[in-house]
Amino acid sequence: MHEMSLAEGILQLIEDSARQQSFARVSTVWLEIGQLAGVEVEAMKFCFDVVTRDSLADGARLEIIALPGTGWCMQCSMTVPMTEVFGECPQCGSHQLHVTGGTEMRVKELEVA
Amino acid sequence: MCTTCGCGAGEVKIDGEHAHHEHDHVHADGTTHKHDHDHDHDHDHQHAAAATHEHPHAHAHPHSYAPAHSHAPGVSTKRMVQIEQDILSKNNAYAAENRQHLVERGIFALNLVSSPGSGKTTLLVKTIEMLDGRQRVAVIEGDQQTSQDAERIRATGAPAIQINTGKGCHLDAHMVGRAMGKLELPEDSMLMIENVGNLVCPAAFDLGEAHKVVILSVTEGEDKPIKYPDMFRAATLMLMNKCDLLPHLTFSVPRAIEFARRVNPGIEVIEVSATTGQGMDAWLAWLEGGAAAANAAKLATVDALKRRIAELEARLPAAASSRS
Numbered sequence: 001m002h003e004m005s006l007a008e009g010i011l012q013l014i015e016d017s018a019r020q021q022s023f024a025r026v027s028t029v030w031l032e033i034g035q036l037a038g039v040e041v042e043a044m045k046f047c048f049d050v051v052t053r054d055s056l057a058d059g060a061r062l063e064i065i066a067l068p069g070t071g072w073c074m075q076c077s078m079t080v081p082m083t084e085v086f087g088e089c090p091q092c093g094s095h096q097l098h099v100t101g102g103t104e105m106r107v108k109e110l111e112v113a
Numbered sequence: 114m115c116t117t118c119g120c121g122a123g124e125v126k127i128d129g130e131h132a133h134h135e136h137d138h139v140h141a142d143g144t145t146h147k148h149d150h151d152h153d154h155d156h157d158h159q160h161a162a163a164a165t166h167e168h169p170h171a172h173a174h175p176h177s178y179a180p181a182h183s184h185a186p187g188v189s190t191k192r193m194v195q196i197e198q199d200i201l202s203k204n205n206a207y208a209a210e211n212r213q214h215l216v217e218r219g220i221f222a223l224n225l226v227s228s229p230g231s232g233k234t235t236l237l238v239k240t241i242e243m244l245d246g247r248q249r250v251a252v253i254e255g256d257q258q259t260s261q262d263a264e265r266i267r268a269t270g271a272p273a274i275q276i277n278t279g280k281g282c283h284l285d286a287h288m289v290g291r292a293m294g295k296l297e298l299p300e301d302s303m304l305m306i307e308n309v310g311n312l313v314c315p316a317a318f319d320l321g322e323a324h325k326v327v328i329l330s331v332t333e334g335e336d337k338p339i340k341y342p343d344m345f346r347a348a349t350l351m352l353m354n355k356c357d358l359l360p361h362l363t364f365s366v367p368r369a370i371e372f373a374r375r376v377n378p379g380i381e382v383i384e385v386s387a388t389t390g391q392g393m394d395a396w397l398a399w400l401e402g403g404a405a406a407a408n409a410a411k412l413a414t415v416d417a418l419k420r421r422i423a424e425l426e427a428r429l430p431a432a433a434s435s436r437s
Contacts, residue, residue, distance in 0.1 A: 017194060086376040
């Protein structure tokens with residue numbers, strides 16, 4: 001979803017950081033994206049390339065660290081792995097799951113010059 | 114251009130605002146300077162296959178150079194910079210500002226989301242009419258183009274401001290903050306933000322509202338909640354609109370509710386028809402309950418502040434006498 005806006009958000013974070021930390025070029029960007037964040041990695045890479053053209057991150061490599069989806073099953077009272085936001089508990093099949101991890105969308109670090 | 118949703122930026126228009134923007138450039142050598150553009154546009158857009166632009170700009174460029182050379186030539190200065198920031202942190206910061214502004218003034222704000230054509234604007238018009246002045250309502254309308262929806266709201270007598278997002282597929286908190294400034298919302302009123310018709314992108318963008326309300330019309334598929342789970346998960350209330358048409362459709366209300374609860378076990382549901390008025394009483398009661406809660410929260414904050422000031426004032430003479 002909305003990968004273009006996210007890519008613009010990433011570029012803004014990079015530009016803010018460039019001002020604070022005085023660097024002029026970015027060669028690699030590491031993102032942490034949760035499995036349940038609804039982000040299409042291929043669309044994100046495409047949009048990132050478009051948005052960063054002629055910026056300080058032009059041509060930068062985008063590395064995506066996938067974080068697993070987890071949820072709290074109210075029936076089993078335990079943390080279970082989730083692959084979809086409306087998934088069912090792999091233990092008991094209940095939909096009474098509360099997502100506890102995997103919705104992250106974070107810029108982790110940059111390699112800069 | 115995003116292949117997923119056609120989202121783009123840079124073409125946002127808010128009623129009564131002129132284009133003005135400021136750039137910060139960072140050059141390859143580390144030099145930064147700031148442009149302050151004051152655009153005096155004379156648009157001549159002919160967007161065809163061969164796009165021709167004619168922008169005679171009147172630029173005022175106060176440049177301020179700040180060279181920041183920290184490297185010796187020829188020495189590689191590659192290094193790692195920790196960021197650890199949420200991609201949406203900028204939006205979330207604006208949303209927090211909006212929320213604080215609203216809560217401090219006891220304003221009950223809702224972010225209305227749905228697919229295009231679910232009847233959001235008709236529902237809003239009916240809602241404002243039925244509230245009949247018991248609550249002051251202001252509306253922010255988001256659409257890619259045209260101000261038709263804002264005009265429909267203004268016809269009810271309620272103030273409305275249109276945001277055109279251009280290519281953008283959702284409203285963001287910064288746009289809404291600017292529009293709120295123009296509306297000059299009175300205390301203890303309601304603010305309805307009608308988002309761009311889109312069941313995907315607006316889910317991720319907090320605008321500072323108290324609740325997201327998702328509108329699902331019964332002419333759509335009953336499986337929409339599981340097809341677009343993010344939106345139904347983000348919403349507090351689902352309004353099932355156009356219920357007067359149910360006799361003509363195969364839409365199963367219990368199945369739609371079951372799908373919505375599968376994604377969001379706590380979601381509330383009200384069945385309404387903006388055309389016949391069916392279920393509108395329950396919706397109005399929900400709204401007035403929310404408005405009363407917003408008002409009570411404001412008073413609690415005000416009372417807490419008054420108590421705090423009284424406490425501090427009580428300590429003042431004591432502090433003064435202990436010094437002397």
